Amino acid sequence: MHRRSYLAGLGVGAATLAGCAGAPTDPGNAVDDRSAMDDVLQLGTGFSEPRWATTAIPTDSVGVVARFESRDALRWLVDDRESTPEAVVDFLDATDFDSAAILYLQSVGPNGCYRELAVEDVTIDDDAITATASAVDTSEEGIMCTQAITYPSAFVRVTGEDLPAATRVTLTNGWGTTAEVDADTPVIDPDSLAGGIQPDGDPPAVPAALDCATDGFERHPEYVDDSVAYGTVTNDSGNPTFALRAHTPGDAGDDLTVGQGDEIEFRLVNVSSEYLTTGNKHKYNLQLQTEAGWEEIRGTTGDADRLLYTDIGIGQRPGEGFTWSFELTEDGLLAGHPHEDDLTICPDLQPGRYRFAYWGVPDGHLAVQFDYTG
Secondary structure: OOOEOOOOOOOOHHHHOOOOOOOOEOOOOOOOOOOOEEEEEEEEOOOOEOOOOOOOOHHHOOOEEEEEOOOHHHOOOOOOOOOOOHHHHHHHHOOOOOOEEEEEEEOOEOOOOEEEEEEEEEEEOOOEEEEEEEEEEOOOOOOOOOOOOEOOEEEEEEEOOOOOOEEEEEEEOOOOOEEEEEOOOOOOOHHHOOOEOOOOOOOOOOOOOOOOOOOOOEEOOOOOOOOOEEOEEEOOOOOEEEEEEEEOOOOOOOOOEEOOOOEEEEEEEEOOOOOEEEOOOOOEEEEEEEOOEEEEOEEEOOOHHHOOOOOOOEEEOOOOEEEEEEEOOOOOOOOOOOOOOOEEEOOOOOOEEEEEEEOOOOOOOEEEEEEEOO
């Protein structure tokens, strides 16, 4: 029952209304006059491990906090009214986002009886919205609990004028582990993602500037430069939005060293708690580090200015993104590209350090490196 779901952003249990255990229930939480908490909706539990729960031992995870200030911002979490429980629809419809925000809280419990979060001490000050929440055993005495890790979750409506931007919740999981979680903290810890960012040590070679002997050859336009971010890109507030990792299937060590015919995979993931937009999948450069700097290895014997890319936005839920997989050959690095028939690699692949750089993220450009030994 303790498995990873790579397509789930928060792993929201009943909130995504996909038949998970535990329907939304009346929380029965009394609202303190001093509290900013307007209402709480318990969302039940899920048994699939959400993407934030990345540690091998569940007791080390306390949970996740996300904050939503518009109905539209919630569409990636609850976006299908036909399959959404009426209690959730009513809760959201009753929220005036001009004067309120919704917090999404999720923690973890040791067995199937941990179905709710006890939410207390929700307050507003000049600095932040703060609260405490704990995963609780809701069973009656003598009830035998299912032996499975569970992930109880809840919506909390917070109402007030000029709500502060920060949100900090002290979460306690079902084993009693407590930690403070910031709503600005990425839902997925970039450090937990499989794969690497760049090889250790020096490159196997640094060749001279690329020179193609083919008449009329023009290099693919360069859309990234040395200001590109490696591994993770952040927004204006310094919070991670997207992470990019390289992975070499079959290499448990992921030393990011490949030879001719080997396979390499790149994966872009929205690690934030927001629904973000990227460009299309093919907006990347493939570059080799030479004595002249980073140079694009692809090009065309036609007009390079005609290598156009559709200017569309693709919505990415938390935990979603793109995956690219290439065989390390001249043809393999072009396979599946919309300009595959126009592109060629010239000169042929040679040993050195290469860079895959995606320029379709909203907050800059994002890259990873790998070594090719030939």
